[in-house]
Structure formats: C-alpha cells, structure tokens
Amino acid sequence: WGSDNRAIRKGKWIGKPARRLEDPRYLTGAARYVADLELPRMLHAVYVRSPHPHARIVSIDKSVLPGLGKTVFAFTGEDLRDVPPLIDHVALDNLLRTPQPVIAIGKVRFVGDAVAIVLAADRYAAEDAAELLSSVVEYEELPPVPNVAASGASDAALLFEELGTNEIYREAITHGEVDEAFAKADRVFSTPFEHNRYMAAPMETRGVLADYDRADQQLTVWSSTQMPHFLRSVIAGQLGLPENKVRVIAPEVGGGFGMKMCTVPEEIAIPFIATQLGRPVKWIEDRHEHLIAATHSKQQSINLEVAVTNDGKILGVRGEFVGDGGGYSFNTESALIEPALAAKALPGPYRIENYREEVGAFLTNKSPVAAYRGVGWTAANTARELLFDEAARGLGIDPAEFRRRNMLRSDELPYLSCTGQVYDSGSYLESLDKALEAVDYQAFRQRQEELRQQGRYIGLGISSYVEQTAWGSESSAQAGTPLPSHDNATVTVDPSGKVTVAVSVSSHGQGHETSLAQIAADGLGVDIKDVVLLHGDTSNTPYGLGTYASRSAVIGGATVARAAADVREQILQVAGKMLEASPEDLVIEDGKVSVAGTPSRFKTLADVAYAAHWDSEVRNSEPLLSATRFYDPPANYANGCVVALCEVDADTGVVTLDRIVAVEDCGMVINPMIVEAQVHGAIVQGLGGAMLEHLIYSDEGQPLTTTYMDYLVPTFSDVPPIEVISIETPSPFTVGGIKGMGEGGQIAAPAALANAVADALAPFGARIEKLPITPDYVLRLMGKIG
Ligand code: MCN
Ligand code: SMO
Structure with a gap:
C-alpha cells in the first residue's frame, strides 16, 4: 500500500479538528429528511399492525372502508403475495431460516407485525381508515411465546410450524484445552447475565417515500437508510426490476445506529405499492409504532x-x-x-x-x-x-x-x-x-x-x-457472519478546479462531509470548503455497502485517498506540460501547482483544470480529471x-x-x-x-x-x-x-x-x-x- 500510505498522512487538514461542514444546515433546521419531502399526488401510508403477539389472521374485510379504490386504498399480505419474503444472508448451513413476508400472510408473530397498509391523500384520512380496518381484522389467537424459556419448552407453540422447533441455531466450538484448563484451576468464577432488550431509538424514526414513473418505468425510493446501494439491490431483486431502473436516495438521515442497516419490510412494501398505484407513497413511522415495530436489539x-x-x-x-x-x-x-x-x-x-x-x-x-x-x-x-x-x-x-x-x-x-x-x-x-x-x-x-x-x-x-x-x-468473516463487501469512491476535479467526491459510504450524522473532505483536500492540495461530498444517492455515487460497523473512516478514507492520488497524477501531467517541468518536480498546495523549490513558478489548480478540459495541447489522453478506486480492508x-x-x-x-x-x-x-x-x-x-x-x-x-x-x-x-x-x-x-x-x-x-x-x-x-x-x-x- 506504499503510495496509498503517502496519500493519507497528517497534513494541512488530516489530523485537525476542522469544524463540521454539515452542521449549519442541521443547526438552522434547513436539513431535509424523508418526512419533509412532498410530491404531487402523493398518498400517505399508515400501517395496520397486530395487537396480538401470536395469532392466525382469519379475515381482513377491506370492504368496510368508504371510498375503497377511489380515495382510500388498502393492501394486505395476500395482495403482496408475489413479493418474495425477506431472508437473512448469513452463510451458515445449520441456521434455520424464517422467511418474513413484507406484510404478514396467514399469521402474525409479534405485537406490531404488519397486517395491512392503508393509504389516503392525507395522514388524517389514512389514520382513520387504518383504525377502521384494524377494528375488523379477525384473528384466532395462538399461545404467546414471550421469552426464551417459554420458547424452548417442549410444549411451546411454534412460531414457524414447518421448522418443528423455535430454536433456530445451536453450535458449540472449543478452542484449545478447555476441560484441562478448568481441571487445573485454583478457582472458578461464574455469572449468569441477562442483557436487556433495548433499541437504537434514533431521533428520526424510520420513513420511506417511493415514486414510480410509469413513463420510463423508473422507481425512486427515498429511505432513511444507512446502505443505499445494498437497499437498491434488495428492492430490485424483490420487485423483479433491473437495478438501473431503481434509484435509492438516503436524504438527511437523523441517526441510524445500526437500526437502519440492511432492509426493513417497509422498504419493500411501500415501493411495491407505489408501482401498483402509479402514485407516490410516503410512510413516516410514529414513535409509538417505532417502539413496538422497529427492530429491537441487544437482548x-x-x-x-x-x-x-x-x-x-x-x-x-x-x-x-x-x-x-x-x-x-x-x-x-x-x-x-x-x-x-x-x-x-x-x-x-x-x-x-x-x-x-x-x-x-x-x-x-x-x-x-x-x-x-x-x-x-x-x-x-x-x-x-x-x-x-x-x-x-x-x-x-x-x-x-x-x-x-x-x-x-x-x-x-x-x-x-x-x-x-x-x-x-x-x-x-x-x-x-x-x-x-x-x-x-x-x-x-x-x-x-x-x-x-x-x-x-x-x-x-x-x-x-x-x-x-x-x-x-x-x-465480517472473522466475526462469524461472512458478508463479502467492498466500497468505492470517485474523485473528480471540474473545469473550474473545484473538487467533487462521490462515496459509497453514507453519512447519517458521523460528519463524513467534513472528515472525508479533509482527506481529499490534503490529497489534492485544496481547502476543504472547495470539496463537495456526494453520498447517499445511488444515481451519483459508485456502488458499495454503505455505513455500518465503523467502516467509513478506514474504507471511505482509503477510497477517497486512492482516487485523489490518481487524480493528482492526472493534474501533475497537465501542469508539467504547462510549466515545462517534470511532473515529479511539482507540488500542489493551497490550490496552486508549483515547481518544488521555486514557488513563483506556478499555475493555479483552476488554470490547470481548465486547460485539462479545454486545451488540446496539454490535455491527457483521457481528458477528465477523475478516478474511481476501491477498498476492502x-x-x-x-x-x-x-x-x-x-x-x-x-x-x-x-x-x-x-x-x-x-x-x-x-x-x-x-x-x-x-x-x-x-x-x-x-x-x-x-x-x-x-x-x-x-x-x-x-x-x-x-x-x-x-x-x-x-x-x-x-x-x-x-x-x-x-x-x-x-x-x-x-x-x-x-x-x-x-x-x-x-x-x-x-x-x-x-x-x-x-x-x-x-x-x-x-x-x-x-x-x-x-x-x-x-x-x-x-x-x-x-x-x-x-
Ligand atoms: N474518524 C476519524 N478518525 C478515525 C476514525 C474515525 O476522524 N481514525 C471519524 C470518521 O471520519 C467519521 C467518524 O469519526 O466522521 C466515525 O467514523 P467510523 O468509526 O469510520 O464510523 P462510520 O463513519 O462508519 O459510522 C458508523 C458508526 C456506527 S457502526 C454506528 S452504529 C453509529 C456511529 O457510527 N451510528 C451513528 N456513530 C453515529 N453517529 C451518528 N451521529 N449517527 C449514527 O447513526
Ligand atoms: S450497529 Mo453500526 O451501524 O454497525
């Protein structure tokens, strides 16, 4: 990694407590979250969720809804039968799988499990209709399985009857000589420990807006997600669309903390309904819904x-x-x-x-x-x-x-x-x-x-x-849940000499617009204010997995540094011709390319970038000042x-x-x-x-x-x-x-x-x-x- 290492080291920006470039818009309320987005003809979605922990769904009579099919729309699990269920992607053979329909079909498995989605032109109307539909859903209650002890009991009700058990995994591995170690010990200490169930509870709850353009069969999904490209792959797969016809945008995300990793069923159901109705559909989770139906953790x-x-x-x-x-x-x-x-x-x-x-x-x-x-x-x-x-x-x-x-x-x-x-x-x-x-x-x-x-x-x-x-x-392989991954960044200097960095990692509060700009700024000898960071939109960033597992500094950082180093070479080639000097003898600092030791012999980066695009005498064989590089550390x-x-x-x-x-x-x-x-x-x-x-x-x-x-x-x-x-x-x-x-x-x-x-x-x-x-x-x- 030799040359890359030179590309990232403490410099004018790297290592400095630069103020966050993104903060003014957070502090002034100018930031735009999914809930802030409005589209013409948009419908508001409200979920009907199960009040029972474990029950069979007997019937859902949509006909009770006034204006059904005209001003009010409703979808049940049966209506989404063609959408494949969500299944984990962990590469372990002995793990039992529990396919999750994006709206429950036949059976609900927790209080808050989705039973139906009701839509209307405004949230009030949708809430009222959802309440009405909720009151007529018929359930046949099954014995609840409230905890692990109950789940493992020999007479426990089964969540997935076809598995024949509620215990979906058990495996023991021994490293070294454990029994000998315990036999030799002077003392043995032990503790039972119950780790509590709690949750990320980000300031912004979950939210999805989907818009399907029937003219060019293009689906656009705004979601409060940490992994836009991964989500696009999953949506395209679930809905049977080519990936280039799906665009995922993570607008401002008000905290993810892991909860907004991978895919939640709502991120499939809402886009599917948008394709069916040909109208934009927005779902914004409320806090009560969040506490019961968003994923929990840690227990x-x-x-x-x-x-x-x-x-x-x-x-x-x-x-x-x-x-x-x-x-x-x-x-x-x-x-x-x-x-x-x-x-x-x-x-x-x-x-x-x-x-x-x-x-x-x-x-x-x-x-x-x-x-x-x-x-x-x-x-x-x-x-x-x-x-x-x-x-x-x-x-x-x-x-x-x-x-x-x-x-x-x-x-x-x-x-x-x-x-x-x-x-x-x-x-x-x-x-x-x-x-x-x-x-x-x-x-x-x-x-x-x-x-x-x-x-x-x-x-x-x-x-x-x-x-x-x-x-x-x-x-991820060392952690025991293998998931191949890589990320990418594209660094571009435009004809005016300003820098655009497009990354596949996706900031949701971590300050990447500043920290990754610091890396690009040192790599290209510019001020961080001259760097714009694009992230969170699959249409203008290269593919990659996004932000989780504290990966963005290392991976985002290296991809930006590597791409910036390549672009720097392209700049030096052009500047060398302009300054009649060998590229190796040039330095870039403070937006100027100069001959080392002779700072008066310089061209501004803007001059060089302009010439690179417009002057056929000096331009490179590939005229654009741009590079895309990857990293899988x-x-x-x-x-x-x-x-x-x-x-x-x-x-x-x-x-x-x-x-x-x-x-x-x-x-x-x-x-x-x-x-x-x-x-x-x-x-x-x-x-x-x-x-x-x-x-x-x-x-x-x-x-x-x-x-x-x-x-x-x-x-x-x-x-x-x-x-x-x-x-x-x-x-x-x-x-x-x-x-x-x-x-x-x-x-x-x-x-x-x-x-x-x-x-x-x-x-x-x-x-x-x-x-x-x-x-x-x-x-x-x-x-x-x-
Ligand atoms: N950083 C740095 N120098 C380093 C390491 C990190 O300057 N040696 C900076 C990075 O440039 C970045 C920040 O510190 O701006 C965090 O970097 P990193 O550790 O790479 O973590 P990620 O950016 O990949 O963020 C993911 C991580 C995870 S896994 C969770 S969960 C979490 C967390 O970040 N979710 C957050 N912090 C969060 N902070 C906010 N505001 N919101 C969330 O949802
Ligand atoms: S839980 Mo952090 O998004 O890996």
Whole structure:
C-alpha cells in the first residue's frame, strides 16, 4: 500500500479538528429528511399492525372502508403475495431460516407485525381508515411465546410450524484445552447475565417515500437508510426490476445506529405499492409504532465461567450465549447477530487461549432483533468485565492488576485470538494505565475507604475493550457472519478546479462531509470548503455497502485517498506540460501547482483544470480529471478503556454518575473533534442501556414500554462530564494506519458503569446479573427490598 500510505498522512487538514461542514444546515433546521419531502399526488401510508403477539389472521374485510379504490386504498399480505419474503444472508448451513413476508400472510408473530397498509391523500384520512380496518381484522389467537424459556419448552407453540422447533441455531466450538484448563484451576468464577432488550431509538424514526414513473418505468425510493446501494439491490431483486431502473436516495438521515442497516419490510412494501398505484407513497413511522415495530436489539443471556489461578492468571473461559431473536430471524445478519458476535468477541484484549463458546438462538413473539451500535460486543464486554471484577474481588487482587496480568502487550501484536480474530496493533495496557492515571486511582481507593466509614458508597468501574472496526470481507468473516463487501469512491476535479467526491459510504450524522473532505483536500492540495461530498444517492455515487460497523473512516478514507492520488497524477501531467517541468518536480498546495523549490513558478489548480478540459495541447489522453478506486480492508481493531465513577444513595438506590473517562485508540485520527464527539455519543447510548432503557414485554407477550414515558432514553441531566483521551497506534494493515471507532463507547460504557455500581456495593456482597441498573434493582442488591 506504499503510495496509498503517502496519500493519507497528517497534513494541512488530516489530523485537525476542522469544524463540521454539515452542521449549519442541521443547526438552522434547513436539513431535509424523508418526512419533509412532498410530491404531487402523493398518498400517505399508515400501517395496520397486530395487537396480538401470536395469532392466525382469519379475515381482513377491506370492504368496510368508504371510498375503497377511489380515495382510500388498502393492501394486505395476500395482495403482496408475489413479493418474495425477506431472508437473512448469513452463510451458515445449520441456521434455520424464517422467511418474513413484507406484510404478514396467514399469521402474525409479534405485537406490531404488519397486517395491512392503508393509504389516503392525507395522514388524517389514512389514520382513520387504518383504525377502521384494524377494528375488523379477525384473528384466532395462538399461545404467546414471550421469552426464551417459554420458547424452548417442549410444549411451546411454534412460531414457524414447518421448522418443528423455535430454536433456530445451536453450535458449540472449543478452542484449545478447555476441560484441562478448568481441571487445573485454583478457582472458578461464574455469572449468569441477562442483557436487556433495548433499541437504537434514533431521533428520526424510520420513513420511506417511493415514486414510480410509469413513463420510463423508473422507481425512486427515498429511505432513511444507512446502505443505499445494498437497499437498491434488495428492492430490485424483490420487485423483479433491473437495478438501473431503481434509484435509492438516503436524504438527511437523523441517526441510524445500526437500526437502519440492511432492509426493513417497509422498504419493500411501500415501493411495491407505489408501482401498483402509479402514485407516490410516503410512510413516516410514529414513535409509538417505532417502539413496538422497529427492530429491537441487544437482548441475550450469557452464562460465563472463568478458570483462574490464585495469583489471577486466566486459564480458560466457558461461555454460553443465547439470543432472543423475536418473531423472525431478521435479515440483518439473522437472530445470531447478538449471540454469535458476542461469542467471537468475548476474549477482548486478553490472552485467552482455552475457550469454549456455545451459541444458541430462539424465536419469541417479540419485535425482531437486529443491529444496534456495538452489536453483540456490548453484551460480551459487559459480561466479561463484570466477571473479571468478580474474580478479582474473590481472589483479593485489585481489578486493574487482574486485568494487567492477563492483557495482551503491544509487543505481542499482531495476535491471532483463539476465535480467529487478528488483532493488528493496539495499546491495551497503556489505555488502562492512562485512564486510571486520569482519575487518580490510588487517591480514589483511599477516599472510597474513608467514605464507607461514613456510610457513603462510591464506586469505580473499569472496562477495557477492543472494537473490531471497518468491516470489509475479512472482518465480517472473522466475526462469524461472512458478508463479502467492498466500497468505492470517485474523485473528480471540474473545469473550474473545484473538487467533487462521490462515496459509497453514507453519512447519517458521523460528519463524513467534513472528515472525508479533509482527506481529499490534503490529497489534492485544496481547502476543504472547495470539496463537495456526494453520498447517499445511488444515481451519483459508485456502488458499495454503505455505513455500518465503523467502516467509513478506514474504507471511505482509503477510497477517497486512492482516487485523489490518481487524480493528482492526472493534474501533475497537465501542469508539467504547462510549466515545462517534470511532473515529479511539482507540488500542489493551497490550490496552486508549483515547481518544488521555486514557488513563483506556478499555475493555479483552476488554470490547470481548465486547460485539462479545454486545451488540446496539454490535455491527457483521457481528458477528465477523475478516478474511481476501491477498498476492502484487512480486519483491524481499535481499543481503549472506559472508567466510570459513581455514588450510590443507600436510602433510595439512586446511582449518581460523577465522571467518565474514556481512552480511545483508533489509530491515525482524521478529525479529533469528530472522534471525541463520537465517543461522547456512544458512551451516552451505552449509559442509556446500562441505567435506563428497557423494552419490557408482559408474560402474555404484550409490549409495556410503548411511549417515552415508560421507555427512558437518557437526557442531558443524566449525563456526567465525559473526558476523552486519545492514543494513536496506527494499524500496520490499513491505508494510513486508520482504524474505525464509531462504536467503542457503547461497547465499553455499560461495563464501566455496572462495575462502578458493583464496586460501590461491594460491602453488600452485591453482584450485578442484569441491566438496566434501576433504583429498585440497587435496593434489591443491597438487601433492602425483597
Ligand atoms: N474518524 C476519524 N478518525 C478515525 C476514525 C474515525 O476522524 N481514525 C471519524 C470518521 O471520519 C467519521 C467518524 O469519526 O466522521 C466515525 O467514523 P467510523 O468509526 O469510520 O464510523 P462510520 O463513519 O462508519 O459510522 C458508523 C458508526 C456506527 S457502526 C454506528 S452504529 C453509529 C456511529 O457510527 N451510528 C451513528 N456513530 C453515529 N453517529 C451518528 N451521529 N449517527 C449514527 O447513526
Ligand atoms: S450497529 Mo453500526 O451501524 O454497525
């Protein structure tokens, strides 16, 4: 990658906290989301959704709707029978498949499962008609399967009768000599851990607008998606259209956080209906609908055991990871998305050679589980870090010291983990030490002792992590859910000398319009304000998978750098002729091409670009100043450490978070301000999951958290000061040494918070076995309520 590496290195822009070019339109309300779009003759769609967790659909009498077929339209699953169901794309033979019709046919499998779509010229009329239709749908209720225990029972009702079971996957793999390790151990510590079901809940709910132009048979779909090109491929496949007749646009996306990866059934049903009616159709999800029918995430049960020596050396680990997949094994990486990724990532930054991983996944009558920031890794990190603290307490070893004794040193990297992950480089011990230094660890321990004497309980929690970033084909294979992938960028300099960069990654808040412009600006010697970034529209960007798995800095960055390097060569060829100098002797800086050492001999980039297009004496054999390049990076791993400080009120069980320190190492940093803000955002989402957010279902399978009154997302007042400390250990494998980082905070924060509470409550012998850590759970842990 030699020449590419020269193309990405700290420069005038790369490494600088450039202000985000996209922010003015967010801050002034000028940004346009799907909900803001209006088209002539547009119909508004409202879903009729199942009120039952598990039922057979007996009949849906559309004839009750006044104006049916004239002013009101309705579609049921039967009407969309020709649209193939959605199926996951995970390349594992022993995973049972649960095809999901885009509107339920015959049977519903969770409260919120789509039963029909009703359309009218305005939302009020559509809501009223949907309510009316909803009141006449006849169901035959089936026994609900509300959780994994019920799902696995021998007499459980089956969600998919044809499978003969609700357990769609079970597999155990042993790495090394696990039984020997446990036999040799001085002590074994174990913990059952219930990871809570919570969800991304982005500020913008889901939304789709589809318009089918019958004249040229062209379908245009605006969707709040993270993967426009992938979505286009799926829509074209499902609707039987050639891909060049489908255009997908992700307008402004108000947060995706993994929920808007891959394809949701609504993204197929709404475009299909638009093709049938020949009118634009818009569906905007409301918050209640979002909480019950958008994908949930994170829920799994983990049983973890660690075998150790008396001096704290880890000999082996056993883990069982069981996913609660919901009503369908969703097409975003299947119901294995949580347990399989957790199992593979369990070792984290530690030297664990003997490990048995067992992964299972069950169907239940709940909304399907799909991606949310830190998929699987959050649960794995939380269970592991909690257990390691428990082991350290049991052995009488300081928890930081326990980690040090088992952590991989920088000089051991690259390291092949027992689960087949290749850690490229990192600063595992350094990150731990830096975080502890920042909070003055020894002084904290002293103060903790003093306060305990006064009946006050403060705690400190440590969470060390690695984050598998920048998924290309190799990373997804290492994570256990193989998905070949690559991304591309086209860099073009127009005749005026301005730069347009078109990328297949798709920003939805991460600031790519700034960070990727920084790379192009350094590559071409221009100001970032002279760079326009195109993304999120399949008609003007090259093919690629889009934005998820913290891949855009590494992949988007490298594709832009490579294409910019090619265009730079094209510019130098033309400028060489204009300046009568050899291209190798030229430099481009501040929008000027000059002879190295003789800055007065120059042409502006605008002059060169103009000549390249219009002057046949100097133009290149291919006159356009443009190049398209690809990247599919090797696996790479960011790392860091989060430390949290809290105080527990012994009377009320309320936890006050005092301070969070995060050390983040994502290799070479493009924009330190964006990285810091990403860490903040990810930590706050982790805090939500650890302390507040919980999607609760009753034993009858009814969702109980259906508004923001009962589903608690963190607000400003819940968040303590967060300090971010950066270490930069370049990746030896990626272009420029960049690693991704978008998920680290959410992977690490819950364990830091949970360990802080466990540490505060150590005098009570408390052990955290589930999240979120609510005041009543704390009082239970203290033995104050039963
Ligand atoms: N960055 C950098 N230097 C690095 C690494 C990253 O300057 N060494 C910058 C990047 O240029 C980019 C940002 O930090 O502007 C995040 O980069 P990266 O880690 O590559 O992650 P992606 O851009 O691919 O974003 C995906 C990631 C994921 S997987 C989730 S989930 C998530 C997250 O980003 N969803 C988000 N952060 C989000 N932030 C917002 N606002 N909205 C979401 O939906
Ligand atoms: S959950 Mo992030 O979109 O990989």
